[in-house]
Amino acid sequence: MEQTRTLSPRTAVIWAVLRAELDRRAGERLSVLDVGGGTGGFAVPLAEAGHRVTVVDASPDALAALTRRAAEAGVADRVRATQGDADALTGLVEPASVDLVLCHSVLEVVDEPEPVIAALAGALRPGGAASVLVAARAAAVLGRAINGQLAAAAALAADPHGTAGGRDTLHRRYDADGAGALLTAAGLAVEEIHGVRVLADLLPAAVADGQPAALLDLECALAAKLPYRDLAAQLHLFARRPA
Numbered sequence: 001m002e003q004t005r006t007l008s009p010r011t012a013v014i015w016a017v018l019r020a021e022l023d024r025r026a027g028e029r030l031s032v033l034d035v036g037g038g039t040g041g042f043a044v045p046l047a048e049a050g051h052r053v054t055v056v057d058a059s060p061d062a063l064a065a066l067t068r069r070a071a072e073a074g075v076a077d078r079v080r081a082t083q084g085d086a087d088a089l090t091g092l093v094e095p096a097s098v099d100l101v102l103c104h105s106v107l108e109v110v111d112e113p114e115p116v117i118a119a120l121a122g123a124l125r126p127g128g129a130a131s132v133l134v135a136a137r138a139a140a141v142l143g144r145a146i147n148g149q150l151a152a153a154a155a156l157a158a159d160p161h162g163t164a165g166g167r168d169t170l171h172r173r174y175d176a177d178g179a180g181a182l183l184t185a186a187g188l189a190v191e192e193i194h195g196v197r198v199l200a201d202l203l204p205a206a207v208a209d210g211q212p213a214a215l216l217d218l219e220c221a222l223a224a225k226l227p228y229r230d231l232a233a234q235l236h237l238f239a240r241r242p243a
């Protein structure tokens with residue numbers, strides 16, 4: 001599965017968390033739902049590992065790319081591409097039918113995150129797990145300030161949703177407490193929170209490209225440690241629907 005691919009600072013920590021869950025359920029063919037799964041960066045490797053994956057995404061183009069990618073990987077029979085809206089999952093996926101839900105880089109672009117989380121929690125079987133990746137606020141403030149965009153950094157720091165105004169492509173960004181509270185309110189028990197890309201976006205390209213293995217090791221070492229976790233570009237939350 002992911003071991004056969006080049007892990008990057010964008011994916012290594014997430015795969016480490018997912019691998020632990022897959023190992024815990026070794027021998028089972030899991031039902032996986034990837035909400036806003038796009039072109040299948042996670043869905044296809046999970047299908048290659050033997051699991052059945054449904055990707056629900058609003059974009060027909062993304063789903064077409066997913067379908068091609070799944071066919072090229074020889075797993076078209078285990079990947080279902082469904083066009084639909086993340087907050088209308090109840091009409092697309094049977095309630096309490098899924099073992100693992102992924103929702104990566106979606107909550108910051110939808111109109112309302114609460115119904116999306118409620119819907120994906122409802123899709124989970126009791127004991128099923130959710131992997132949720134969100135944009136983090138602190139890194140966005142620091143990133144703009146480091147790039148000399150001090151007004152945008154100040155606006156983003158002051159905005160209750162963590163956006164930088166009209167040109168910002170995201171509707172919101174999170175800190176760990178806020179993201180955790182969102183999942184908890186939907187009845188999920190948060191088990192782990194990691195930072196994704198603690199350093200990768202801050203380093204000069206020559207360092208990141210020149211020492212990729214050392215960077216990956218350091219990202220993995222810092223991902224769960226405070227204060228580094230909370231300075232990461234993204235936060236990964238792993239939560240479970242109580243059995």
Ligand SMILES: C[S@@+](CC[C@H](N)C(=O)[O-])C[C@H]1O[C@@H](n2cnc3c(N)ncnc32)[C@H](O)[C@@H]1O
Nearest residue numbers: 036037038057058059062084085086104105110
């Ligand atoms: C930033 S991409 C993330 C893709 C993938 N999850 C990943 O991490 O690589 C966001 C995806 O969410 C999809 N999306 C945005 N709003 C959505 C909605 N309301 N319902 C379903 N999918 C949505 C987009 O089409 C896009 O594929």
